[in-house]
Amino acid sequence: MTDTGGSRFQHARSDATDHNGDHARSTHATQAGSLFGPDSQFHQFFNDPRWALAVLRATVLEAAHPQIGAALIDNSTFVAHPWRRLRNTLVSLQRMFGADDDTRRREAARLNRLHARLSGTDAQNRAYDAMDPRVRAWVVATLFESSVTMCRLSGQPLDQATMEQLYAEFRAYLAALGDQAGHLPPTLREFWQYYDHTVETELENTQALRIILYKLFDHLPAPPLLDGLPTVWAAGRALAGPVLGTITVASLPEPFRRRAGLPEVPGAQTLMHSAYMAAGLARFLPDNWIRTEDVTSLLYLSPDSDDPRAATITALRDRMKRAGALFRLVTPFPAQPGPAEGSGPPQRSAEEFFDAVLDQTGDGYLDWPDLAAMARELSSRLDLDEPEETRLYNAYAEWWRELQAALDIDGDGRISKEEYAAAVPALAGPALIRVAEVLFEVTDTDGNQFIDADEYRTLFRTGFRRTLADAGAEERYSRSAFVKDFLSFMSGRQRSSPYDPLLAEA
DSSP: OOOOTTOOOOOOOOOOOOOOHHHHHHHHHHSSOOSSSSSHHHHHHOOOOOHHHHHHHHHHHHTTTHHHHHHOOOOOOTTTHHHHHHHHHHHHHHHSSSOOHHHHHHHHHHHHHHHHHOOOOOOTTTTEEOOOOOOOOOHHHHHHHHHHHHHHHHOOOOOOHHHHHHHHHHHHHHHHHHOOOGSSSHHHHHHHHHHHHHHHOOOOHHHHHIIIIIIIHOOOOOOOGGTOOHHHHHHHHHHHHHHHHHHHHHHHHHHHHHHHHHHOOHHHHHHHHHHHHHHHHHHGSSSHOOOHHHHHHTEEEEEEOOOOOHHHHHHHHHHHHHHHHHHHHHSSOOOOOOOOSSSOOOOOOOOHHIIIOOTTOOOEEEEHHHHHHHHHHHHEEEEEEHHHHHHHHHHHHHHHHHHHHHOTTOOOOSSSSSHHHOOOOOOOOHHHHHHHHHHHHHHHHTTTSSHHHHHHHHHHOOOOHHHHHTTTOOOEHHHHHHHHHHHHHHHHHHTTTTTTIIIIIO
């Protein structure tokens, strides 16, 4: 049995410590350091390059839980929009573990509203509920355990006091959500027993897990920074995708790998340890090179941004495009789809619009979870509170009822690409107009009936003058212009500089 997936993780645990000693040290750790903010152990890990591998591993372990896997398949945009989901997850964790109590309370309330909307049954008719406290505890457990494991695999195992401090922080995170901390055991010794039992008896080779390991890595769409460089991205993905999959599988607990029938690739253990150790060395780079917030914002930087780095990135993209053209001459990679060249915004076919914009979950159909995902993304972008968030969800729900009545020809409760393409030349009905109006109202935070430059950037995360052709001297976006542009994008199937990154890109 290899050290890496063993059910006991001996290097991460102290078996010589009794229950009372564990509890005493845990109490001391809680008192010795802040559970949130810049002094927390989590804050140090958040900007650690190794944590990218740890979060990926934790996501796979989450997806292996039947309830979480079913919720991901039915509701999540992780297949069609993985970069968006990653960014939102990191922003949420940063808010929850930050020093500001008000920000943490608002984010906890937002997460609870989001999770309360996610429930249903899986393919085996088993119920799932994102508000189930046992399920939420498992999500937190995977993040904690994967953080401990990343240190061990990179040759720097955590000492007992640091591990207890980190565990206390994650239990406090769960408590901040309103769940009883008791859903995670009070001591580390009990946690490892709980973790082993869950791995050995509850995890399954779910559809969500298989998609992550065998589809997502191989078909991962380019982040916004590399959009328009399909050949360069395809070449890098062809090399990195299998490596990431192999590393992730090798890092999973061995009892689960065996039971799930996950392949044991020769040399995978050596590759995995090398990857974690190399990521650990990256910690010695300058701080501004590896800060998670800076890296994720760079990935989402577009040429239309007001960010000073945009000009440099644009020049780099031009050079990479030339490199991609040369690469196509000497490699067998097939041509990859990319933005059309020419003057004016290019048109999408109905099928392309369905795939890029409407099918947010990537399951090949349009149904309520797709429109709910749009509402969720817009609410997150604008950081909406109640009742504005509910108003936006309700507007999308009314649009879904209108679409279902008009397009669901076979009455199966969802709309296929063929039904959409055959039945609808345009989508600009009353309900969609209401969506546009509500979106304008929640974006117009000062209520002056105009969207100014700051409000515009909050929603679109891009430059105001560069992407708004008719911006006036006062840099204001009127209600009528906003509604017109939104309807043009949603019904005209026309590409749009601000709306594509918002609703269509990964």
